[in-house]
Amino acid sequence: MLLVQKAVLSAIFLLFLIPAAHAGACYSKLNTDATSLQGAETNYASDNGAYTCSAAAMGWTPVYTSLSEWTCEYATDSTYRWTYLNGTSSANATESGRDVAADECIIGQLSPGCLQFASELQSLKTSEEAYFTDHTFYGCDLGAYWTVPDGWVCNSAGGSGYTWTFTSQLGEVFVVNESSDVDCSEQLFCNSSGFGGATTNTSAIIRTKNFTGLKLEAVGSGKISWAGSLDLAGLNISSIVAISNNLVSVDTGTIANLNRPANVTIYDLTYRERPVLYRNSAVCSSGTCTFISYAGGDYSFSVTGFSNYTTGPNSRLFIYDDNDPEGGSQGKQAGDNVFFFANYSNITSGVPITNAIGSCNISFSEAPNGPSAMAYNATSKLWEYNRTISGTSINWNVSCDATGYEPLTTTDNALLSSDVNGTQVDLYAANITNSTDLARWEPNVTPGNDTTEGGNITMLNLNGSSLTDRWAGYFGNISGDLLLTDYAGGSASYLYSWSWNSSYGGVVCASTNSTLGRIDIAGAAGSDIDIAWGFGSVADNGAATFNGSNCSLVFDSTPVSDANYADTGPAGGFRTCAYKMADNPAKADMMFCT
Missing domain, CATH: 3.30.1610.10 (Peptidase S59, nucleoporin)
Incomplete structure (x- = not known):
C-alpha cells in the first residue's frame, strides 16, 4: 500500500497508492454500518427536530462500507430511509428498524482497520475542501466541518495544501495530504479469534x-x-x-x-x-x-x-528391580530378597546425581512401607535398596532431590512369581479323564471278640477295616492304562486314568491339578505338604510321612532331585516322592511321583 501525493509534496513519506473499488460488505460489517447510521440520524433529529439526508451534517462516516454505496431516499421531520446496494449485499435503514442481507463475514474480507482508515481519510479530504471553499485556503481547525477522530494530527495547512499525520491504535503511522488515497485491495482481514489477554486486535x-x-x-x-x-x-x-x-x-x-x-x-x-x-x-x-x-x-x-x-525437568529418574530386564530378569520369587535401583541423572548430559548433592528415598505398598533411604553405589552409579518381598505384586516409588536439580518421584510395580524356581519337565499333558467323588470309606464290619479258656483251640475270624488319618497309597507294575479305582473291576467308577507307553519313561505322578503338561518343579519337603493341606501336627502329617530325603526321579530325560519321599512299598524299596510347582504351594501345586 502506498499513498500518492502531488509533485509539490514529493518529499513527504507517504504509504498508499490508488483508490480501490469496494466489494460488497459482508453481513456483520454491513450491519455495523447500518446501526451506526441509525444512531447518527437519531442524534441529528434530537438536535434539529428533523431527520436529514446529509451524512456530513449528522457527522456519519461508514466504517466498513463506502458512503457512495449508500442512498438516502427521503428524510422528513418524522421519518427517513437509507438503502445500500453492492453486489449481492443490500440493506435499508429507517427510524423503525433495519434489514440487512449479505453473506457471512469470512477470512478473505478486507481489513476493517484499513477500511476505517480509508473512510476517515475521505472525510478529512471532504472537510478540508469545505474549509477551502469558505476560507480560500486549507486549515487545521476543522471543528465546524468534521469531528476529528482520535489519532489524527494536523501538521500544516495553507493556500496550496495540507498535511496530516495519522497514528493508529496499533502504532501504525501515516502522513497524508490533499492528493492521498488508500488502496485496501490487498489488506485482507487477519482473524485472531480464540486468543485473549494482550493479543493484538x-x-x-x-x-x-x-x-x-x-x-x-x-x-x-x-x-x-x-x-x-x-x-x-x-x-x-x-x-x-x-x-x-x-x-x-x-x-x-x-x-x-x-x-x-x-x-x-x-x-x-x-x-x-x-x-x-x-x-x-x-x-x-x-x-x-x-x-x-x-x-x-x-x-x-x-x-x-x-x-x-x-x-x-532438568533431571531424569528411571527405576527398576531385579525382575525387570534392566535388572537381569532374575525371576525373583515371593519371599526372596530383591534389589531395587534408581538412576537419577542430569537430563541433558546423563551425568549421575550423587549423594554429594542429593538423596533418594524408596517406599512400598507392602510393610514396612518406608520411606527408606537408598544408598548411592559409586561403582554402578545407581541408588540401591534391597529387602525381602512376601507378596507377588507390590507398588513402589522412589523420590529423589538434589541441589540445583528438579525433585522427581517415579512409581513402578514389582512382579514376583509364586512359581518355584526349579527344573522344567514335560508330563505329556496328563489329564483326568474321569472321576467319581467318593465318600471317605467307613468299615462295614465291627470287629468281634471271643472269650476262651486255656486248653481250647477255637477257630476265630475277626474281620474289620480301618483307614489311617491321612494317607492311602498304591503299588504294583503298570501295564496298559493305569487306573486309580475303588474296586477290583476297575471300569465303573475310577478316579484317575493315565494312558501311557514305555517311551514316556517310568515315572507316574498323582496331583489334584487336572492338567499338567510342561511345568517347572522342584523337590518338596514334608512341611510343604502340611502347608498345602493344613495337616498341622497330627501323627501322620506330611513331615512325619515323607521323612526320607534326596529322592531323585528322571522325568523323560531330566533328573529332578532333593525331594522328600515316603516308603510306600511292602518291606521298603518303593518310594513315593513329593514335588512342588510353587515356593509356597497350594494343593494344586503339589504332585507325588514314583
Missing part, C-alpha cells in the same frame, strides 16, 4: 500485508511476540498457532508467514528449578533458543523461528 490493523508488532496470548498458558514485520493478510491465526499448557506451536509447514524470530513465554510451570527447553521433542540448541528468564513459573526465551516448544 488484528481487525484494527491497516497494513495486514506488512505489520510489525504482532502479539498472541492465551491467558494462563503463554504468549508470543514478534518484533519484526509479518505478512498477516488473510490469515486465520488460530489454525496456525496453538498456545496451551506447556506448549507453544506454530505450523510453518503450510504457511511460513509466522516463521520469524520472536520472544515466547510459557506460563504457570511448576518446576522448582529452571526447566529444559525442547524444540520438536529435542533439547533446543543455543543457536536457536536463547534463555531470557524463569520466575514465578513463567519461562521466557527467544527463538529464531518456529515449530513447537515445550519444557521439561
Whole structure:
C-alpha cells in the first residue's frame, strides 16, 4: 500500500497508492454500518427536530462500507430511509428498524482497520475542501466541518495544501495530504479469534500485508511476540498457532508467514528449578533458543523461528528391580530378597546425581512401607535398596532431590512369581479323564471278640477295616492304562486314568491339578505338604510321612532331585516322592511321583 501525493509534496513519506473499488460488505460489517447510521440520524433529529439526508451534517462516516454505496431516499421531520446496494449485499435503514442481507463475514474480507482508515481519510479530504471553499485556503481547525477522530494530527495547512499525520491504535503511522488515497485491495482481514489477554486486535490493523508488532496470548498458558514485520493478510491465526499448557506451536509447514524470530513465554510451570527447553521433542540448541528468564513459573526465551516448544525437568529418574530386564530378569520369587535401583541423572548430559548433592528415598505398598533411604553405589552409579518381598505384586516409588536439580518421584510395580524356581519337565499333558467323588470309606464290619479258656483251640475270624488319618497309597507294575479305582473291576467308577507307553519313561505322578503338561518343579519337603493341606501336627502329617530325603526321579530325560519321599512299598524299596510347582504351594501345586 502506498499513498500518492502531488509533485509539490514529493518529499513527504507517504504509504498508499490508488483508490480501490469496494466489494460488497459482508453481513456483520454491513450491519455495523447500518446501526451506526441509525444512531447518527437519531442524534441529528434530537438536535434539529428533523431527520436529514446529509451524512456530513449528522457527522456519519461508514466504517466498513463506502458512503457512495449508500442512498438516502427521503428524510422528513418524522421519518427517513437509507438503502445500500453492492453486489449481492443490500440493506435499508429507517427510524423503525433495519434489514440487512449479505453473506457471512469470512477470512478473505478486507481489513476493517484499513477500511476505517480509508473512510476517515475521505472525510478529512471532504472537510478540508469545505474549509477551502469558505476560507480560500486549507486549515487545521476543522471543528465546524468534521469531528476529528482520535489519532489524527494536523501538521500544516495553507493556500496550496495540507498535511496530516495519522497514528493508529496499533502504532501504525501515516502522513497524508490533499492528493492521498488508500488502496485496501490487498489488506485482507487477519482473524485472531480464540486468543485473549494482550493479543493484538488484528481487525484494527491497516497494513495486514506488512505489520510489525504482532502479539498472541492465551491467558494462563503463554504468549508470543514478534518484533519484526509479518505478512498477516488473510490469515486465520488460530489454525496456525496453538498456545496451551506447556506448549507453544506454530505450523510453518503450510504457511511460513509466522516463521520469524520472536520472544515466547510459557506460563504457570511448576518446576522448582529452571526447566529444559525442547524444540520438536529435542533439547533446543543455543543457536536457536536463547534463555531470557524463569520466575514465578513463567519461562521466557527467544527463538529464531518456529515449530513447537515445550519444557521439561532438568533431571531424569528411571527405576527398576531385579525382575525387570534392566535388572537381569532374575525371576525373583515371593519371599526372596530383591534389589531395587534408581538412576537419577542430569537430563541433558546423563551425568549421575550423587549423594554429594542429593538423596533418594524408596517406599512400598507392602510393610514396612518406608520411606527408606537408598544408598548411592559409586561403582554402578545407581541408588540401591534391597529387602525381602512376601507378596507377588507390590507398588513402589522412589523420590529423589538434589541441589540445583528438579525433585522427581517415579512409581513402578514389582512382579514376583509364586512359581518355584526349579527344573522344567514335560508330563505329556496328563489329564483326568474321569472321576467319581467318593465318600471317605467307613468299615462295614465291627470287629468281634471271643472269650476262651486255656486248653481250647477255637477257630476265630475277626474281620474289620480301618483307614489311617491321612494317607492311602498304591503299588504294583503298570501295564496298559493305569487306573486309580475303588474296586477290583476297575471300569465303573475310577478316579484317575493315565494312558501311557514305555517311551514316556517310568515315572507316574498323582496331583489334584487336572492338567499338567510342561511345568517347572522342584523337590518338596514334608512341611510343604502340611502347608498345602493344613495337616498341622497330627501323627501322620506330611513331615512325619515323607521323612526320607534326596529322592531323585528322571522325568523323560531330566533328573529332578532333593525331594522328600515316603516308603510306600511292602518291606521298603518303593518310594513315593513329593514335588512342588510353587515356593509356597497350594494343593494344586503339589504332585507325588514314583
